[in-house]
Amino acid sequence: MTVADLDPASLRRAFGAFPSGVxxxxxxxxxxxxxxxxxSFTSVSLDPPLVSFSIANASKTWPDLRRADRLGVTILASHHGVVCRQLAGPAEHRFDGVPATVTGTGAVTLDDGLARFDCSISREFEAGDHTIVLLRLHAVDHPVERAHGSSPLVFHRSGFGRLSPAA
Ligand SMILES: Cc1cc2nc3c(=O)[nH]c(=O)nc-3n(C[C@H](O)[C@H](O)[C@H](O)COP(=O)(O)O)c2cc1C
Structure with a gap:
C-alpha cells in the first residue's frame, strides 16, 4: 500500500471493486x-425517512436540479444499462425515449424502475470534490416488485451486471 495508490485513477479503480446499484x-x-x-445512492434513515447520494462539484446539471422543489429517485433495474449510460451522457438527450412520469410536485421517475421515491433536499454537506446530498422522502412506490420482482442494475468495475443467486 503506497501514497501513490491514492491518485485519482488508482482510487477510481479501487472504488470500482465495490459493487453498487444505480x-x-x-x-x-x-x-x-x-x-x-x-x-452513490445510500439508504440513511427510516424515521425520519432519509436517503443520500453524492454529486460531483463539477456537475453542470446539479445547479439546475437542486432548484427543484421535489426530486424523483428511481432504482434502476437490470435492463437499464443503456438507459443508465444515456442518463450520464449529453444532457439534452438523457430522457429521449425513456418512459418517465412527472409527478404533480415536479419529481421525475422512470416508469419501469424497481422503486421510486419522491424527495426534497434536506441538507447538503461539502465532501471534497463532491457534495453529499441528504434527501427527505415524501412518497415511495415499488411497482416492479409487486409485478413479480426484477433484479437491480449492478455497477461494478465500470461495467454493468446483474445479481445471480448465491450458491
Ligand atoms: C453508473 C454511473 C454512476 C454515476 N454515479 C454518479 C454519482 O454518484 N455522482 C455523480 O456526481 N455523478 C455520477 N455519475 C455521472 C453522472 O451521471 C453524470 O454523467 C455527470 O454528473 C456529468 O453530467 P453533468 O455535468 O450534467 O452533471 C455516474 C455515471 C454513471 C454511468
Whole structure:
C-alpha cells in the first residue's frame, strides 16, 4: 500500500471493486426534464425517512436540479444499462425515449424502475470534490416488485451486471 495508490485513477479503480446499484435522480425544471445517473445512492434513515447520494462539484446539471422543489429517485433495474449510460451522457438527450412520469410536485421517475421515491433536499454537506446530498422522502412506490420482482442494475468495475443467486 503506497501514497501513490491514492491518485485519482488508482482510487477510481479501487472504488470500482465495490459493487453498487444505480439510481436516476431527476426533476422537471423550467419545463424541461433534468437528471442524471448516480451510483452513490445510500439508504440513511427510516424515521425520519432519509436517503443520500453524492454529486460531483463539477456537475453542470446539479445547479439546475437542486432548484427543484421535489426530486424523483428511481432504482434502476437490470435492463437499464443503456438507459443508465444515456442518463450520464449529453444532457439534452438523457430522457429521449425513456418512459418517465412527472409527478404533480415536479419529481421525475422512470416508469419501469424497481422503486421510486419522491424527495426534497434536506441538507447538503461539502465532501471534497463532491457534495453529499441528504434527501427527505415524501412518497415511495415499488411497482416492479409487486409485478413479480426484477433484479437491480449492478455497477461494478465500470461495467454493468446483474445479481445471480448465491450458491
Ligand atoms: C453508473 C454511473 C454512476 C454515476 N454515479 C454518479 C454519482 O454518484 N455522482 C455523480 O456526481 N455523478 C455520477 N455519475 C455521472 C453522472 O451521471 C453524470 O454523467 C455527470 O454528473 C456529468 O453530467 P453533468 O455535468 O450534467 O452533471 C455516474 C455515471 C454513471 C454511468
Amino acid at each position: 439510481v436516476a435522480v431527476a426533476a422537471a425544471v423550467d419545463g424541461k426534464l433534468v437528471g442524471l445517473a448516480a451510483n
